[in-house]
Amino acid sequence: MKKLLMVLMAVILVVGMVSSGALAKVRIAMVVKNLGNAFFEACRDGGLEAIGLGEDIELIFRGPITPTAEGQIEIIDSLIAQKVEAIAISANDPTALVPIARTAMAAGIKVISFDSGIAEGGRILQLDPSGPEFIGRQQVQIIAEMIGYKGEIAILSATSQATNQNIWIGWMEEELKEPAYKDMKLVATVYGDDLSDKSYREAMGLFKSYPNLKGIISPTTVGVAATGKALEDEGLSGVIELTGLGLPSEMKQYILNGTCKKMALWNPIELGYSATYIAYKLVTGEIKGEVGEVMSVGKMGDITIGEGGTAVMAEPYVFDKSNIEKFAAIY
Amino acid sequence: MNSTRKMPIWRILMQWEVILFFMFVAMIVVNSSLSPYFLDSNNILRTTFNFMEKAIIVLPMMFIIICGDIDISVAGIIALASSFMGLASQHLGVGTPALIFIGLLTGLSVGALNGLIITKIGVPAIAVTLAGFFLFRGIAYAMLGDMAVTTYPESFAYLGQGYIGNTRVPFELVVFIILAIIFGIVLHKTTYGLNLFAIGNNSTAARFFGINVNRIRFFNFALIGLLSGLASVLLTSRIGSTRPNIASGWELEIIVIVVLGGVSIFGGAGNILGVVISIFMVGLARFGMGLINVPGIVMNIVMGFLLLIAVLLPGSLRQLQSKILTKQQQR
Numbered sequence: 001m002k003k004l005l006m007v008l009m010a011v012i013l014v015v016g017m018v019s020s021g022a023l024a025k026v027r028i029a030m031v032v033k034n035l036g037n038a039f040f041e042a043c044r045d046g047g048l049e050a051i052g053l054g055e056d057i058e059l060i061f062r063g064p065i066t067p068t069a070e071g072q073i074e075i076i077d078s079l080i081a082q083k084v085e086a087i088a089i090s091a092n093d094p095t096a097l098v099p100i101a102r103t104a105m106a107a108g109i110k111v112i113s114f115d116s117g118i119a120e121g122g123r124i125l126q127l128d129p130s131g132p133e134f135i136g137r138q139q140v141q142i143i144a145e146m147i148g149y150k151g152e153i154a155i156l157s158a159t160s161q162a163t164n165q166n167i168w169i170g171w172m173e174e175e176l177k178e179p180a181y182k183d184m185k186l187v188a189t190v191y192g193d194d195l196s197d198k199s200y201r202e203a204m205g206l207f208k209s210y211p212n213l214k215g216i217i218s219p220t221t222v223g224v225a226a227t228g229k230a231l232e233d234e235g236l237s238g239v240i241e242l243t244g245l246g247l248p249s250e251m252k253q254y255i256l257n258g259t260c261k262k263m264a265l266w267n268p269i270e271l272g273y274s275a276t277y278i279a280y281k282l283v284t285g286e287i288k289g290e291v292g293e294v295m296s297v298g299k300m301g302d303i304t305i306g307e308g309g310t311a312v313m314a315e316p317y318v319f320d321k322s323n324i325e326k327f328a329a330i331y
Numbered sequence: 332m333n334s335t336r337k338m339p340i341w342r343i344l345m346q347w348e349v350i351l352f353f354m355f356v357a358m359i360v361v362n363s364s365l366s367p368y369f370l371d372s373n374n375i376l377r378t379t380f381n382f383m384e385k386a387i388i389v390l391p392m393m394f395i396i397i398c399g400d401i402d403i404s405v406a407g408i409i410a411l412a413s414s415f416m417g418l419a420s421q422h423l424g425v426g427t428p429a430l431i432f433i434g435l436l437t438g439l440s441v442g443a444l445n446g447l448i449i450t451k452i453g454v455p456a457i458a459v460t461l462a463g464f465f466l467f468r469g470i471a472y473a474m475l476g477d478m479a480v481t482t483y484p485e486s487f488a489y490l491g492q493g494y495i496g497n498t499r500v501p502f503e504l505v506v507f508i509i510l511a512i513i514f515g516i517v518l519h520k521t522t523y524g525l526n527l528f529a530i531g532n533n534s535t536a537a538r539f540f541g542i543n544v545n546r547i548r549f550f551n552f553a554l555i556g557l558l559s560g561l562a563s564v565l566l567t568s569r570i571g572s573t574r575p576n577i578a579s580g581w582e583l584e585i586i587v588i589v590v591l592g593g594v595s596i597f598g599g600a601g602n603i604l605g606v607v608i609s610i611f612m613v614g615l616a617r618f619g620m621g622l623i624n625v626p627g628i629v630m631n632i633v634m635g636f637l638l639l640i641a642v643l644l645p646g647s648l649r650q651l652q653s654k655i656l657t658k659q660q661q662r
Contacts, residue, residue, distance in 0.1 A: 064627055068578070081622060083368065095481040
């Protein structure tokens with residue numbers, strides 16, 4: 001038995017030495033919330049596009065089967081062990097990943113988060129797909145273009161306490177103060193509570209209360225789809241214009257039939273591209289990751305690192321007849 | 332059991348624990364040839380964090396399966412205990428000792444409840460614990476919803492993240508080793524252990540021999556509840572966060588480890604050595620697959636395959652052994 005063990009140990013040692021050849025590639029790992037999620041598969045495609053820029057980069061795409069923090073911890077652990085150069089994470093839990101992310105950074109790995117962030121202290125920077133100002137201003141710009149900068153508009157939001165929506169609406173009001181919009185008037189803001197039936201009824205209420213209504217902005221995926229349905233049911237497609245933040249898969253029919261000619265949301269391909277690009281430039285040292293730094297992120301242009309190490313990628317991506325079919329298949 | 336001294340060499344070699352040991356060695360050799368980072372004591376010690384909580388539940392699960400029962404509610408118990416700890420920490424601001432107590436007490440009570448229903452009403456364990464599988468996690472979802480509790484006292488983190496003194500040995504690993512020794516002694520050196528095998532082989536006969544079958548079964552379920560509570564304490568401490576989806580899917584992996592360890596899924600046979608080898612084999616195999624970035628879905632396929640081998644092989648080995656034995660006796 002002893003001899004056998006000795007032989008085994010020797011075999012293990014030899015095998016271990018033979019296989020420990022150096023790897024010259026920069027390995028960037030993208031850790032997502034879970035596998036089998038089309039949104040993150042699109043992020044991966046964006047990441048692959050980014051690494052296509054250099055021959056010395058490799059993208060490792062990982063994610064747990066169920067979207068748990070412990071599943072991601074196990075994955076990050078194996079990435080630390082194989083000494084990858086950078087990790088970009090969409091976190092299942094902002095605080096639970098801090099200790100393991102710190103371990104990774106202590107081992108010299110560049111850690112960033114994107115989409116769903118890790119708490120400060122657990123990453124160099126967090127990349128948000130978009131920011132409140134981008135979202136609010138863009139929504140007004142889209143509807144204004146649709147109605148020819150003239151007429152009454154209304155907002156159909158989620159709940160009246162919804163933090164995100166309220167900040168976006170604040171920026172919409174800010175944008176409306178610009179002289180270009182002097183002939184437009186925001187007549188009402190109503191709340192569908194992110195419930196399909198309530199949003200539908202609120203939309204109907206808007207049609208009745210404001211017969212001269214020209215456009216509706218619904219910055220919530222539930223609200224914009226319900227409003228699209230209400231417009232169709234009342235035969236108001238094209239009479240009242242609609243835009244908002246919607247899921248391409250849910251909005252496809254309304255975009256194709258002209259009820260909602262344009263709407264916006266984050267583009268996961270661009271997000272994956274930017275996250276991978278930034279991670280790579282952190283490894284090469286071209287990006288430092290300091291607050292206030294302006295990062296040059298390839299085709300996405302300049303992205304500034306703001307307060308709390310949070311960087312806002314771009315304004316939401318606009319979907320219309322030309323691209324909706326492609327994205328409806330993704331998410 | 333016959334004494335080992337008289338066993339011919341083929342019988343020793345055909346014992347599941349011996350086969351398992353060789354599989355373990357083969358796994359080490361394969362993994363270290365696939366990744367240069369596998370055989371690194373720091374990496375291996377750190378990766379034990381990822382499976383020690385499961386390992387702690389594997390021990391009482393071994394008792395339960397030897398008895399011919401099963402418990403598939405263990406991950407649900409983890410979620411429930413973690414939710415109670417989370418709410419207590421968030422709303423009452425209790426300290427670490429109280430959190431440990433709440434975690435253990437929740438586990439013990441729920442396990443005892445399972446045991447009561449199974450033994451007093453006589454419902455099969457699979458049905459009762461399947462109900463628990465949905466019920467316990469369901470309650471956790473009802474209590475927490477989309478919320479995550481992340482406010483734990485700083486001293487609480489040691490249990491799941493700490494090391495023994497200045498060494499690289501995780502506290503969790505030591506807890507497991509102590510428990511494994513206790514469970515090994517109870518299983519192989521006490522009447523209680525003997526009774527477990529007797530019940531698993533033939534519970535009617537065991538009853539005739541004066542063994543209080545239901546009391547032992549009840550005690551097993553209370554015990555697995557308690558240790559699931561302990562696992563919950565350690566896991567919650569390790570990730571510093573409670574979400575209702577915590578530990579989802581763990582019950583299956585735990586059962587796979589027990590059965591792969593040579594515990595007969597039909598009850599009546601099992602060995603602590605095999606189970607411990609199985610724990611490290613599965614844990615390190617997962618780590619090895621992580622190092623070469625095998626997707627989680629493929630890992631699950633491998634686990635399913637291992638389970639199939641574990642269910643089929645020991646049974647056929649036993650049949651083969653008895654065939655050879657009867658042939659010898661006939662001669």
